[in-house]
Amino acid sequence: MTVGIVLFAVLALVAVLAAVGMLTSTNAVHAALFLVINFFCIALFYLGLSAPFLAMVQITVYAGAIMVLFLFVIMLLGAERILPQSRLRWQTPLAIILAVALLASAAFAVLSPQVNLQMAGVAPLQAAASGQPGFGDPKSVGEVLFTHYLLPFEMTGILLLVAMIGAVVLAKDEKPKRKPQYQSEERK
Amino acid sequence: MDEINFLAPTSWYVVLSAVLFIAGVTGVLIRRNAILIFMSVELMLNSANLAFVAFARAFQDQGGQVFVFFVMTVAAAEVAVGLALIVAIFKTKKSIDIDELHSMEG
Numbered sequence: 001m002t003v004g005i006v007l008f009a010v011l012a013l014v015a016v017l018a019a020v021g022m023l024t025s026t027n028a029v030h031a032a033l034f035l036v037i038n039f040f041c042i043a044l045f046y047l048g049l050s051a052p053f054l055a056m057v058q059i060t061v062y063a064g065a066i067m068v069l070f071l072f073v074i075m076l077l078g079a080e081r082i083l084p085q086s087r088l089r090w091q092t093p094l095a096i097i098l099a100v101a102l103l104a105s106a107a108f109a110v111l112s113p114q115v116n117l118q119m120a121g122v123a124p125l126q127a128a129a130s131g132q133p134g135f136g137d138p139k140s141v142g143e144v145l146f147t148h149y150l151l152p153f154e155m156t157g158i159l160l161l162v163a164m165i166g167a168v169v170l171a172k173d174e175k176p177k178r179k180p181q182y183q184s185e186e187r188k
Numbered sequence: 189m190d191e192i193n194f195l196a197p198t199s200w201y202v203v204l205s206a207v208l209f210i211a212g213v214t215g216v217l218i219r220r221n222a223i224l225i226f227m228s229v230e231l232m233l234n235s236a237n238l239a240f241v242a243f244a245r246a247f248q249d250q251g252g253q254v255f256v257f258f259v260m261t262v263a264a265a266e267v268a269v270g271l272a273l274i275v276a277i278f279k280t281k282k283s284i285d286i287d288e289l290h291s292m293e294g
Contacts, residue, residue, distance in 0.1 A: 163265030
């Protein structure tokens with residue numbers, strides 16, 4: 001148990017430091033790599049929370065696909081360097097003050113005795129130690145996904161199709177003038 | 189074969205999730221680069237996912253884990269469309285600094 005708490009503390013520290021590093025780095029590529037570290041830590045948390053399949057999906061989809069997409073766009077646009085100067089410089093301290101206030105209110109909400117989050121976890125946690133067999137493995141998650149959540153699953157298919165079409169339409173080069181030129185060149 | 193069951197209480201995971209979420213909010217507020225704002229949004233989505241998985245374990249309900257899949261799907265779709273938008277904006281404005289994008293100011 002104490003080993004578990006130490007592990008949790010170390011991983012949480014790495015995750016938070018990676019998030020802070022992402023916020024403060026002046027190079028967009030470094031920020032993306034900090035975010036990858038953060039995603040890896042979250043994948044390890046998923047392993048500890050008896051969600052091994054989600055941990056693997058987290059690494060392949062988030063740390064793999066999505067961050068590669070980010071890095072591609074950063075390098076495509078040549079936007080690694082982030083200009084420090086801004087027209088609205090006064091916003092930064094205000095934003096930090098507001099974030100600290102939000103953190104304080106969130107800590108109050110989570111830790112206040114009226115909310116009693118500990119109670120929500122403690123009783124089932126005893127059951128979690130024995131646990132349902134196979135909780136969170138691909139088979140049981142897939143069973144729930146394809147029976148109880150079948151309609152939302154089909155809707156995500158449509159959503160991905162719409163997103164794909166939208167990305168293609170947005171990224172399409174809109175130069176109708178060039179097409180006749182190519183044709184005339186071919187005729188020559 | 190027991191997995192690494194480091195069972196911290198659920199409330200710890202929720203606190204960590206809140207801290208990461210607020211880091212994401214701060215990133216959206218202080219960064220002026222559109223790509224970094226997108227990354228901060230991803231950080232917020234991830235912290236919400238962490239809370240989902242923590243509660244899924246606490247209540248022994250796999251619905252929480254299934255919901256994380258849907259959040260990941262929506263995040264992937266959002267990133268695809270959002271980055272396409274950023275590229276389109278960069279083509280016309282030659283900048284992705286959101287302070288430069290004030291042509292619709294009233």
